[in-house]
Amino acid sequence: MTGTHPAPAPPGADERLLRTSPLRKLLGRPELGSVVGAVAVFVFFALVADSFLQTSSIGTVLYAASTIGIMAAPVALLMIGGEFDLSAGVMVTSSALVSSMFSYQMTANVWVGVFVSLLVTLGFGAFNGFMLTRTRLPSFIITLGTFLMLTGLNLGFTKLISGTVSTKGIGDMEGFASARKVFASYLTVGGVELKVTILWWAALVAVATWILIRTRFGNWIFAVGGEADAARAVGVPVIRTKIGLYLGVAFAAWVSGQHLLFSYDVVQSGEGVGNELTYIIAAVIGGCLITGGYGSAIGAAVGAIIFGMTSKGIVYAEWNPDWFKFFLGAMLLLATLLNAWVRKRAEATT
Amino acid sequence: MTAAQAPREPDPRNTSSQDAAPDHRALVELDRVSKYYGNIKALQDVSLVVHAGEISCVLGDNGAGKSTLIKIISGLHRHDSGTFRVEGEETVLTNPRDALDRGIATVYQDLAVVPLMPVWRNFFLGSEPTKGAGPFKRLDVALMRETTRAELLRMGIDLRDVDQPIGTLSGGERQCVAIARAVYFGAKVLVLDEPTAALGVKQSGVVLKYVAAARDAGLGVVLITHNPHHAYLVGDRFVLLKRGAMSGSHTKGDVTLDELTRQMAGGSELEELSHELERAPSPDRPGGPPAAGDTP
Numbered sequence A: 001m002t003g004t005h006p007a008p009a010p011p012g013a014d015e016r017l018l019r020t021s022p023l024r025k026l027l028g029r030p031e032l033g034s035v036v037g038a039v040a041v042f043v044f045f046a047l048v049a050d051s052f053l054q055t056s057s058i059g060t061v062l063y064a065a066s067t068i069g070i071m072a073a074p075v076a077l078l079m080i081g082g083e084f085d086l087s088a089g090v091m092v093t094s095s096a097l098v099s100s101m102f103s104y105q106m107t108a109n110v111w112v113g114v115f116v117s118l119l120v121t122l123g124f125g126a127f128n129g130f131m132l133t134r135t136r137l138p139s140f141i142i143t144l145g146t147f148l149m150l151t152g153l154n155l156g157f158t159k160l161i162s163g164t165v166s167t168k169g170i171g172d173m174e175g176f177a178s179a180r181k182v183f184a185s186y187l188t189v190g191g192v193e194l195k196v197t198i199l200w201w202a203a204l205v206a207v208a209t210w211i212l213i214r215t216r217f218g219n220w221i222f223a224v225g226g227e228a229d230a231a232r233a234v235g236v237p238v239i240r241t242k243i244g245l246y247l248g249v250a251f252a253a254w255v256s257g258q259h260l261l262f263s264y265d266v267v268q269s270g271e272g273v274g275n276e277l278t279y280i281i282a283a284v285i286g287g288c289l290i291t292g293g294y295g296s297a298i299g300a301a302v303g304a305i306i307f308g309m310t311s312k313g314i315v316y317a318e319w320n321p322d323w324f325k326f327f328l329g330a331m332l333l334l335a336t337l338l339n340a341w342v343r344k345r346a347e348a349t350t
Numbered sequence B: 001m002t003a004a005q006a007p008r009e010p011d012p013r014n015t016s017s018q019d020a021a022p023d024h025r026a027l028v029e030l031d032r033v034s035k036y037y038g039n040i041k042a043l044q045d046v047s048l049v050v051h052a053g054e055i056s057c058v059l060g061d062n063g064a065g066k067s068t069l070i071k072i073i074s075g076l077h078r079h080d081s082g083t084f085r086v087e088g089e090e091t092v093l094t095n096p097r098d099a100l101d102r103g104i105a106t107v108y109q110d111l112a113v114v115p116l117m118p119v120w121r122n123f124f125l126g127s128e129p130t131k132g133a134g135p136f137k138r139l140d141v142a143l144m145r146e147t148t149r150a151e152l153l154r155m156g157i158d159l160r161d162v163d164q165p166i167g168t169l170s171g172g173e174r175q176c177v178a179i180a181r182a183v184y185f186g187a188k189v190l191v192l193d194e195p196t197a198a199l200g201v202k203q204s205g206v207v208l209k210y211v212a213a214a215r216d217a218g219l220g221v222v223l224i225t226h227n228p229h230h231a232y233l234v235g236d237r238f239v240l241l242k243r244g245a246m247s248g249s250h251t252k253g254d255v256t257l258d259e260l261t262r263q264m265a266g267g268s269e270l271e272e273l274s275h276e277l278e279r280a281p282s283p284d285r286p287g288g289p290p291a292a293g294d295t296p
Helices: A015-019 A022-027 A032-048 A055-080 A088-106 A110-135 A139-162 A176-184 A197-214 A216-226 A228-233 A238-263 A275-285 A297-316 A323-349 B003-008 B066-073 B096-101 B119-123 B141-154 B171-184 B201-216 B228-234 B257-265 B268-279
Strands: A186-189 A192-195 B026-037 B040-051 B055-060 B081-086 B104-107 B189-193 B220-225 B237-242 B245-251
Touching: A032 A275, A032 A297, A032 A323, A055 A088, A055 A192, A055 A197, A055 A216, A055 A238, A055 A275, A055 A297, A088 A110, A088 A139, A088 A238, A088 A275, A110 A139, A110 A176, A110 A238, A176 A238, A192 A197, A197 A216, A197 A238, A197 A297, A216 A228, A216 A238, A216 B119, A228 A238, A275 A297, A275 A323, A297 A323, B026 B066, B026 B220, B040 B055, B040 B066, B040 B220, B040 B237, B055 B066, B055 B201, B055 B228, B055 B257, B066 B104, B066 B189, B066 B220, B096 B104, B104 B171, B119 B141, B119 B171, B141 B171, B171 B189, B171 B201, B189 B201, B201 B220, B201 B228, B220 B228, B228 B257, B237 B257, B245 B257
Parallel strands: B040 B245, B055 B220, B055 B237, B104 B189, B189 B220
Antiparallel strands: A186 A192, B026 B040, B026 B081, B237 B245
């Protein structure tokens, strides 16, 4: 593969570089499997569902994708860092509940609740990260614990405070209208109505990608996921990196939670269970290695688009939505197989 | 280990010249350092001195305490007793970053690099150069790529593509990248953990050449190995470990390769073993069902 020569090579481009064709470089990208999958899903639903290609569908599909994509981006980073977060799904609900109940109980401006919710949600993330790095137990166990505890807290607290499983409406409270603008409004771009979550999603993916491939922190994420001991030995702050990743997930959970709250004005306390797997699946379809050290935030975004297209495409095709899960499972297997195959080929022939 | 060989071993205390007062020329000096894991003595009263431009070899079999010694020098573990001086100053290293800041860089046999990451990202891992400020502070990718290529070329490794995952390099090349990285980041002391253990003869030679190159560049080198031939080729001082204790300490002048090999292999133990092997009957078939091809 490489040679060791005592004499320096001639200046200029290395002649052996010619063998790496642009196609091969493309094949080496972690996102490839998901892009192929996304195109296949798009073509499939374009053929079977007439209304899938209407402009109004674009907004619907992208909205469905964004609610998953907002969480899938930091979850992908966390997976590249070698960890899971099974509490990500219910943390969204917790964040919405805290925000809603704090504002209602304190009769404060809803923005106060939103801010308190940010602190509390980041606290959940810090708890996950701290427990993980302190106990050195697998993140699967730690966050499974957090997941169950949050699920219980969500229901327990809501029933205790409002007497039912949902929160009291806060639609008439001060600051609600402006918060709704930020977290749950519509924008019209070129005749297509887009929900504001799409902007949040795009921004989060952009920031995640920037962090991952152009900052020191990003380098550390790859390193702690790929070989944590080697990273530690060269001075990478492994613990800080992992806690930072959990805080990232918590931040996105806060954004999603506020969207959940301000889309309506009440929150169902039992929501969110199961979504954590959706985020992980989006990240895996997008090329994240389940063992860590490899993946991309853009891939996770494409994974979320596949989710959006499949869930809405089935509706447009007027099929029974029960088929959604089957499609999803098949997609996960195919994309993962394709990713593994492509990576093997790319590595074997470099 | 056995009473029979004890008189034939030189007393380690007598041969180490730096016993009483700190050696001011030493970059790193361990004086009767011990380490316990619970009630297990992992390392007991081990002394080691490393000078600039010299290679100190630590020899020992599996379980002799080589890894523990390395972990103390590189800041992964704290020692429990004895003194540890870095450039004459008594210290207790608390973490690997601490060791790095004092100029002690360790290259591990198995955890030197992150295999899936590109060579250039590995080269700068933990010490990445950045440009820009505030939220736009970013990796200086062009500098990182160029420096990696140039530094590796300087050590004689001509990489086709610094973007390839470092896991695709050979074991020897990976070791060399790790050594080049330590040299580039201004290490004063280079600790090498079994750099030739998993390598073939030719690859080992390549790595030993870089070790010698690092020494010639004025670094102090601690070479951990269980191969006395490799150690004797490049070493200036030799410390032998056995079951966590020091069983010998020599300078190149006062020991021959044969003597080193004999001590390393356990002296009389080896003779005993050779007797046993000579007498052992060689069975035609060492048990088990007959192989498939055997039936007529």
